[in-house]
Structure formats: structure tokens, C-alpha cells
Amino acid sequence: MVALARALLFDYEASLIGPSGIELAKLLVALIAVTVVFVSPWLGAQALTVVAALVATASLAVSVALAFGAGHSHAPEAAYCFAEPAALLWLLLMVPLRGRSWWVSWAAAPLLWASIVLRPIASDATEISVIIALFFAVGSTAVLGAGATWRLVRVDRRRRAEALRLQQRTEFARDLHDFVAHHVTGIVVQAQGALAIAEKQPLLVRPSLEQIERAGAEALTSMRRMVGMLRDGNGGEEEPALAPLGDISEVRSLVEGFSAVGASVRARLDVEGAFDGLPVEVTTTAHRVVMEALTNVRRHAHGCTAVHVRLVRSVSGVTVEISDNGRSRGGHGFGSGFGLKGLAERVSLVDGSIEAGPTAGGGWSVRATLPVHVGGVG
Template sequence: MRIDRTRLHDTVLAGIVAAASVAVFALYGPDRLAAGMRPPDAFGVALVLLACAPVAVRRAWPLAAMCAALVPETLLSALGYTTGMLGLSCVVLLYSVASHRGLAMALGALVVTLMTYVLSAVSGPVRVGGWSEHVVVAVVLVAVWGAGRSLRLRRAYLEELKDRAARLERAHAADTRAARAEERSRIARELHDVVAHHVSVMTVQAAAARRVLAADPDLAREALSAIEHTGRMAMTEMRNIVGVLRTDARAELGPQPGVRDLPALVEQMREAGLPTQLLIEGEPRPMPAGVDLATYRLVQEGLTNSLRHAGSDAKAVVTIRYDPRELDVRVEDDGRGVVEVSRRSGHGLVGIRERVALYGGILSIGPLPGGGFEVRARFPLKDGQ
């Protein structure tokens, strides 16, 4: 059976207060009493014990316990007994109300205690003590009440600190989860872009090698060599991406691809069978690394879609235009644009849309009026970029 330690402590405190109060009450024998006051007797001791008993429930019902203790205290004064001091139980209970209840209830308890003391002092059969003693009693009551309020405020402050720490911990955990989700999404986009592009190129080259294998073995060997080269490039890029996730070894990190690598990408697409032209308009200048990578991935995804869906006779044009405050990136082809729109809206273009939105860009994807398909993005650039 589990013991309620709080109730046990309050019960022990009630016993200590009762013993101290009875001892003080008994000290005032006939030789120390003022004229007209009743000496200690069994009935008076019983009233003292009744005044101390509510201390045992001071935390559960502090105000009710204080009111219950004031009744025998008032009877002691009204019948001419003296406790030799302000009732110790009432002091403890006033402190309990101030430290465990709100301000309004605590103020009410203080007022009731002061009024009860004044009533007992003026209505008793014998008036003892002067104004200085009454002032001391009032100061003691206010000081005890203030100590209780201070404890309550400190406890509330500590609870607020704990609650704030818990909220900060939850917010940190939420931020961590969001960061992990964003990182997973970023890695998924990178893996998709790398795998989709290189596998598409390898598939086209493998189909070309199969068609010319018997008629032109030399051309087939060139296609197989291109497949091998593309596969090695895919493995290298995937190794760099997955290496970031490794915790047991240092990843071999290299520079991320960017606009400077577009000529090589265009040449790769030409070798894969998609005639591609790269146009640079305006004065090239450095740009943020994220925009640089997003530009490369957008061109890579756009050319990959053209290679897969535009048709065997299609051509592609990549245009990079540097404006004073904007970078305009376009990938156009003259293939089967309208027919293939639904097939082109895959995960790759969704990832490109996320990349462009991340850097405040505007993305447009769709068929061209005269036929073909276009993927276009405009990235805002600050002055000096």
C-alpha cells in the first residue's frame, strides 16, 4: 500500500504544533495569569487540541482548515483562557492558505484572521496587552502571509520555467523532425535527378547499340563505351550523395554541379541521341550555390524528359539568360509536347518545382504553342550576385 507522504508530513506537523501549543498553554499557571483569567484545565486543553487538529489537512483544504481552527481559538479567548501567544495553528494555516491558494483567497484569509484576532481581543472578559503587542501580532500575521505568498510566487515561477523548457524542447524536437524531413526530401530529389538522368541516357544508348549491333559493330562499341562512362558517372554522383549519410567514415565530398557543368551535360545528351544546343545570354556572373545547383538540376531534368518523351527526331535548346535582377533558365524541345504532357509530370518535375520554390523562383512547365515542350524557371538575383 502506497503511503501519501504529504498527508503523513502534515499529520506529523499537526502533532508537533499540538504539543507545542499545549505546552505553552500549560505554562500559564495560576501564578502567571492576569486577574480574571481562567487557569489551564482539561476543557481548555481540548480546545487547544481542536484548534491544532486542522493542520493535518492544511494542504488539501487550507482555508476550511483555518476557519475550523479559528473557532476554538475564539472560544479560548471568549471563555477567558490564554494561549500565551497567538495560536500557532492559525499562523501555520494562514501560511498554508497564502502558499497554496490564489491571491483573492489568500487576502480573504488574512482579513478573516485579523478580524478574528481583533474580535477576540476586544470581546474577551479580560483585556491583556497594550497596543504594541497588538501591532506586533498584526506584523507577524502579515509577515507570515507574505512568506506564504512569496513561496507560491516562487513555485509558480519555477513551474513556468519548467513549462517553458518543455515547450522549447518540444519546439526543438519539431524543428529537428522538420529538418530531417527536409533533408530526406533533398536527398530524395538528388537521388532521383541523378538516377533518372543517367539511367535514361543509358537506356537510350543501349537501345541504339542493340539496333546497330549486327550492322555496325564499331558504332555499337561506342554506344557501349558511352553506357559504361555514364554508369561510372552515375555511381560517382550517387556515392557522393550517399556518402553524406555515412557516420562511420568521412565522405568524399566534391563540388556540386552547376552552370559551369552544362556544356558537359549538353555534350552527353548529344551522344545519347538528342541534338542539344546551349545558349548563354548576358554576362555570366557568380550566383548563390543553391541557385547554381537548382539550375543544373532543372536543365538535367528537362533534357532527360526531352530524351525520353520528345521523340527520335526532336531537338532541344537550353537557354541561360542573365538579367540584372533575374536568372532565366529555359529548356525547350520541338517534340510531341501536348501528347506527352501527362507522362512528363512525374516525380522529377515535382522535385524541380520544390527546388525553384525554395529559392523564390517561378516555374512554368507545359507545351509550346507551335509544338514541343518547355520547362522554364526564373530565379531572383540580388544586386552583386
């Protein structure tokens, strides 16, 4: 921004822009272009694209005026300036990057490119002006390519993030299927038992009905929460394959299996508190945290000899912590891949939080906090 202001001042002091004639028109266009650059962070995507196209049109109009009469009384250098093409180059970078409607973005970009390239040869096509025009053409094309590439990278990142969210919702759908099947089977069995004893021992029917009521209420509560997490899923036609429902009781076998696969790595599990009566979305998420963290230890913790898995049940929720003493070989944290990013997405769906980072001893630690009372559809 400061460089643009200095370029504008230099153009004025060098009489490349001025208070009268064609220099005044150039001054007005340069002022407008620099102003748009200054306010571009506060302009919406559509507004920035439209304004940039209008500025480019105004610049082309000045070039036409220079080519057909207005500039004939001036030297070829009268077409040159620094602030206006610099501002237009910035807009040429931003339009492909921020534009939402592709037809608007790709209509504005050629106008900006032409306004930058044609200005040096507007007054007179001398050898120097043609060289400058070619230089501007190469620079403008490079800037346009950089903006388009940057946009494609951002689109790809959004696509991958969306695919990750859909994957997490698919996993929730699998868990929901197994959860519903488990509870409905229990309710059916209890109902059959109540029917069997209704005539012979009617006094035992009421406790059975109360158990059925509690089981049904628990199933409905967790179903509301999990369906709320899936409310904006992909709605795809392909039915996902069903997977076993992992919970706290399976964490021990998960840790034991980890040690069995890598004999040189000792994995220890510490469990504090009672984990009965937890919502299914909390237990399955805790299991998924341990599984993903152990997978990352296997992949990225070079020289790891010990892994400590700790599960703590408190009044407010469940804390899951996995730490190792290995040396990271890259890709061990949230910013380097989609494994722990997916885990963060999974934890956030149950209103939990997760953090990962190096430990004081040189290893790595993953810590997730899962509230017992998670948000959901009321």
C-alpha cells in the first residue's frame, strides 16, 4: 500500500499524471485504481470483481483516447506511469482468487490484462514502448497464472476438507446403525420377557416395562444427538459398509494389540473412574481418538519405545490422553495431514476439544476432552 502511494506521488512529480488534459484522466484512473486496492479487503467477492472490471474499462478508455488524438501532441512516454499498472496487477491477482462467479471473474481478468499491456503502446508504438508492453504482458500473465493457481489450491483444500467431514459423518452413521440395532434388540427381548410373565407373574411386568422405557428414552436421546450431527450429510446414494461399534471396553484390546504388533514398543493403559452409562457418541469418539493416535505413533514416531494411554472419567466428561517418547518424522500433528484433522472434526461434533503437540521429553502427546452432556437436536 505504501509502495502504491509513493508510485502515485512519483508519477505526479514526473508529470506522468497531472491536473489537466489527458494527464488528468490518467490521474483520475490511477487514483481510482489505488483506492480500490486500498479498500479491496473490505469489498465482497462480487463487488471487487465488478469494480475491478470497471477500473479496467476506464483504463482502456484512456488508452483509446491516447491512441486516437488525445496523445498525439505528447511524447510516447506520456502513456507511461507506475501506480496505475501496479494497482491493476494487484487486482489481476485478486480477481481470479476471490471471484465467486466464474463468468464474472474470467470476464474481468482479460480486461485487466489488456488495460495493463496496451497502455505503453497507446500513444506510439516505438521500440521501447513495445518492449515495455511485452514486459507487462509477461508480468501480467505470470500474475494471472499465480492467482488462478492459488484459487485452484484453495478449492482443492476446501474439497478435501468437505470430503473429510463427509467421511466423519459416514462413520457416525455406521455407529448409529449399530447403536440402534443393539438397543432395539434389547427392547424387543425385554418386551418378549414381559409378555411371557404377564399372565403368571403380573407383578413383575411393571419393572420390565420401566426397563423398556429407560432403554427407549436412552436410545432416543442419543439418536437425537447423533442425527443432529448428521443433519447436513452428503445424502449420497451409496450405502456405506457397516463397521463394528468401538467403545471404552475395546480400548484395552486396542492397546494390547498395539504392543503385540510392535514388540519393541511397550503400550500401557491407565483407566481412572467408572465409564458406565456414557452416551454412545462419547464412547465411540474416545475409542476413535485412541485408535487414530496409536496409528500416528506407528507411522510417525521414529524410535518410539513406550506409549502411555490414559482414560479419566470426571464429573464433566472424559479425558483421553496418548503420549509417546518417539521422535517425529513429520506429519505427526494437525497441520500436516488429514488424519488428526479428521479426528478434530470428529471430536468437535460431540462438542469436545483436542490438542496435540510435542512433550517436554521430546515425544508427542494427543489430549482430547469429551463432555458427557453433548449438544444435539432437542
